Amino acid sequence: MTRVMTADDHRFMARAIKLARRGLFTTHPNPRVGCVLVKDGRIVGEGYHQRAGQPHAERLAIAAAGDQARGATAYVTLEPCCHFGKTPPCTDGLLEAGVSRVIAAMQDPNPLVAGKGLKLLAEAGVETDCGLMEAEAQALNPGFVSRMTRGRPYVRCKLAMSLDGRTAMANGESQWITGPEARQDVQRLRARSDAIMTGIGTVLADDPSMNVRIESSATDGQPLPQPLRVVLDGNLNMPADARMLGLSGKTLVLCCSDDQARREALEQNGAEVEKIAGAGESVDLPAVMTSLASREVNELLIEAGPILAGSALSAGLIDELIIYTAPLIMGNAARGLFHLPGLRRMGDAISLDIRDLRMVGRDIRIVLTAPR
Numbered sequence: 001m002t003r004v005m006t007a008d009d010h011r012f013m014a015r016a017i018k019l020a021r022r023g024l025f026t027t028h029p030n031p032r033v034g035c036v037l038v039k040d041g042r043i044v045g046e047g048y049h050q051r052a053g054q055p056h057a058e059r060l061a062i063a064a065a066g067d068q069a070r071g072a073t074a075y076v077t078l079e080p081c082c083h084f085g086k087t088p089p090c091t092d093g094l095l096e097a098g099v100s101r102v103i104a105a106m107q108d109p110n111p112l113v114a115g116k117g118l119k120l121l122a123e124a125g126v127e128t129d130c131g132l133m134e135a136e137a138q139a140l141n142p143g144f145v146s147r148m149t150r151g152r153p154y155v156r157c158k159l160a161m162s163l164d165g166r167t168a169m170a171n172g173e174s175q176w177i178t179g180p181e182a183r184q185d186v187q188r189l190r191a192r193s194d195a196i197m198t199g200i201g202t203v204l205a206d207d208p209s210m211n212v213r214i215e216s217s218a219t220d221g222q223p224l225p226q227p228l229r230v231v232l233d234g235n236l237n238m239p240a241d242a243r244m245l246g247l248s249g250k251t252l253v254l255c256c257s258d259d260q261a262r263r264e265a266l267e268q269n270g271a272e273v274e275k276i277a278g279a280g281e282s283v284d285l286p287a288v289m290t291s292l293a294s295r296e297v298n299e300l301l302i303e304a305g306p307i308l309a310g311s312a313l314s315a316g317l318i319d320e321l322i323i324y325t326a327p328l329i330m331g332n333a334a335r336g337l338f339h340l341p342g343l344r345r346m347g348d349a350i351s352l353d354i355r356d357l358r359m360v361g362r363d364i365r366i367v368l369t370a371p372r
Contacts, residue, residue, distance in 0.1 A: 003129060005103075005129075005132050008038075008041065009075070009103065009132060010132065010133065012036050012038050012043070012073075012075045013036075013075045013077070013103065013105055013132050013133045014133065014136075015034075015036050015043070015046070015075070016034040016035055016036045016046070016057075016075045016076060016077050016105070017034060017077055017105070017133060017136050017137060017140065018034065019034030019035070019036070019046060019047070019048040019057070020032045020033050020034030020048050020049075020057070020077045020137075020140050021034075021140065022034075022048050022050075023048050023049050023050055023051075024191075024192050025188075025191040025192055025224050025225075026050055026051050026222075026224065026225065027049050027050065027051060027052060028052070028143075028194045028225070028296075028298055028299070029052060029144075029194060029296035029297070029298055030049060030052045030144075031049075031078055031140070031141040031144040031298075032048070032049065032077075032140045032141055033048065033049045033056060033057040033058075033076065033077050033078045034046070034047070034048040034049075034057050034076070034077050035047055035048070035056075035057035035058045035060070035061040035074060035075065035076040035077070036061065036074070036075045036076075037061045037062065037064075037065045037068075037069055037072045037073070037074050037075075037099070038072060038073045038075065039065075039068055039069075039071060039072040039073070044064075044065040044068040044069065044072055045061040045062060045063070045064035045065025045066070045068065045069060045072075046060075046061050046064060047059070047060025047061040047062075047063070047064060048060070051222075053087070054087075055087060056081065056087055056090050057076065057077075057090075058074065058076055058080055058090040058093055058094055059087070059090060059093045061074070062093055062094070062097045065097070069097035069098060069099060070097065070098035070099070071098060071099070071100050072097075072099050072100065072101075073099065073100065073101040073102070073103065074094060074099050074101070074102045074103070075103050075132075076102065076103070076104050076105070077104075077105045077106070077137045077140060078104065078105065078106060078108055078137065078141070079104045079106065079107050079108040079113055079115070079117045079118055079130065080094060080102065080104070080117045080118075080121070081108065081110075081112075081113055081117055082112075082113055082116050082117040082120050089117075090117070091117050091120050091121055094121065094126070095121070095124055095126070099126060100126065100127060101126065101127040101128070101129075102118070102121055102126055102127070102128050102129075103128075103129045103130075103132055104118060104128070104129070104130045104131075104132075105130075105131070105132055105133050105134055105136070105137030106130065106131070106134045106137040106138055107130055109144070109145050109148035109149050110148050111148070118130055141298070142154040142299065142319070143194065143297075143298025143299035143300075144298045146298070146319070147293050147296070147297070147298050151289075151290065151293050152286075152289035152290065152292070152293050152317075153194070153195070153289060153292055153293060153297045153298055153299060153300040154298065154299050154300070154319050154320070155289075155300045155302060155312065155317050155318050155319050155320070156189065156193070156299065156300070156301050156302065156318070156319065156320040156321075156322055157301075157302040157304075157309055157312060157313070157318045157320070157321050157322065158186060158189060158301060158302070158303050158322045158323075158324075159309060159321070159322070159323050159324070159337055160177045160178045160182070160323070160324040160325075160326065160363075161177065161323060161324070161325055161326070161337055162177060162325070162326055162328040162329060162330040162334070163325060163326070163327060163328060163329055164329050164330060164331070164332075164334075165336060165337055166330035166331070166334035166335060166336060166337075167305075167306065167334075167335050167336065167337055168334060168335045169330060169333075169334050169335070177324075177326045177328065178324045178326045178361075178363045179326070179361040179362045179363055180361065181360050181361025181362075181363070182324045182326075182360045182361055182363040182365065184214070185324075185360050185365065186303075186324075187212060187213055187214045188214065189301055189322065190210075190211075190212045190227060190301060191212045191214060191224055191227075192299060193227045193299045193300065193301040194227055194228060194296070194297040194298050194299050194300065195227050195228040195229070195230050195252075195292060195295075195297045195299075195300050195301070196210045196227050196228070196229055196230065196300075196301045196302075196303055197230040197231075197232065197288075197300055197301070197302050197303070197304070197308075198210065198230070198231060198232070198302070198303050198304045198308070199231070199232045199233075199304045199305060199307060199308040200231060200232065200233040200234070200235075200237050200238060201304075201305050201307060201308075202303075202304055202305050202308075203231055203233070203238055203239075203242060203244075204237065204239075205305075207239075207242060207243045208243070208244065208303075209243055209244055209247060210227075210229045210244050210303065211226055211227075211229070211244070211247050211248070211249060212224055212226055212227065225249075226247075226248055226249025226250075227249065227301070228249070228250050228251075228252055228295070228297065229244050229249060229250065229251040229252065230251075230252045230254065230288075230292070230300075231244075231251065231252070231253045231254070232254050232283050232288065232308065233253050233254065233255050234255055234256045234257065234278055234280060234281035234282055234283055235255070235256070235257050235259075235280075235281050236253070236255045236257040236259050236262040236263060236266070236273070237262075238253055238266060238271070240265040240266055240268070240269045241269065242269075245266075245269045245270050245271055246269075246270075250272060251270065251271045251272065252271070252272045252273075252274065252295075253266055253271050253272070253273045253274070254274055254276045254283050254288055254291065255273060255274070255275055255276070255278075255283065256275065256276065256277075256278035256279065256280065256281075256282075256283055257275070258275070274291065276288060276291060282311075285311060285312060285315050285317055286315070286317070289317060302318070305335075306335065306336055306337060306338050306339040307339045309337065309338050309339075310338035310339040310340045311339075313338060313340070313350065314340060314342065316370070318370075319369065319370075320355075320367060320368070320369055321352065321367070321368040321369070322365065322366070322367050322368075323337075323365070323366045323368070324360065324363050324364070324365050325363060325364040325365075325366065326362070326363050327362060327363070351370075351371055352368040352369065352370060352371070353368060353369055353370070353371050354366060354367070354368055355367045355368060355369050
């Protein structure tokens, strides 16, 4: 940032961030971006990116402003792109519109941009600044930032438990631990995710749908996109008639098996099957993350049993743990949250930081992350 920001600068960037949030469920694999054009202290145009392949936030704001874009200041939550993708560069649009200043909340982590967009604008005579409300802007797109900087998705793991830390009765019964409000909250988590992942044990036990079941909040009236469903199935034991294969959206089965007959049975019922590194029944989780990143998965939601959840936690792959705690006591014979056989002493315990704690209906939602 090259100059002191005013209260109005903060106010207009806050508006751009609020606009960007409207694309929370619909922009993937693209980042969520908002843009506000201001002239003489007044908003003359604004927009936000809605869906991949559609106009970016800057071009929508420019179209809304018309001739008033000339000489205006653009407040944008992410550095304007300067390369051709499915749409032309936003830097070209801003220059053609004649804006005099561009304030970006954060630099684009995409190596194709990564400062080049702001540099191009500055070289063309546009005043540029970067870093205003950067933390808020990064919070809009943790997955996009993760994929561009770490080569893997941002991973959330969702679990539901009783007060005594149990996820299912000894016989496997688990519906429903939490109330309807918590279950609806999970639907919003699913809707913002590019992919939902589970293990074959959960598929065989519960035959889950793993889809989004909430009404569209998109302003274009189109249905919400369904996340990619990912099943980790080392030996290809997934039934060809699994419920999720009959639903809209794609299902990806990651395996270590060379069983062609099982593979073809799943593919004939709509699944995509990919062989991935692993040993026996267990696929390699880092290899899974690399594969998903290559598919442009930004945010991954794990909804699984204690074995997969424990493996991901042990591997340090969970960025955010979301636990819904119900006011129930299920007893010592019921099943626990994580399978973590390596923890034997207090010194082995995994430490987490509580980032958020709130009531969701009758249940408590706790959001935890690894200590910073």
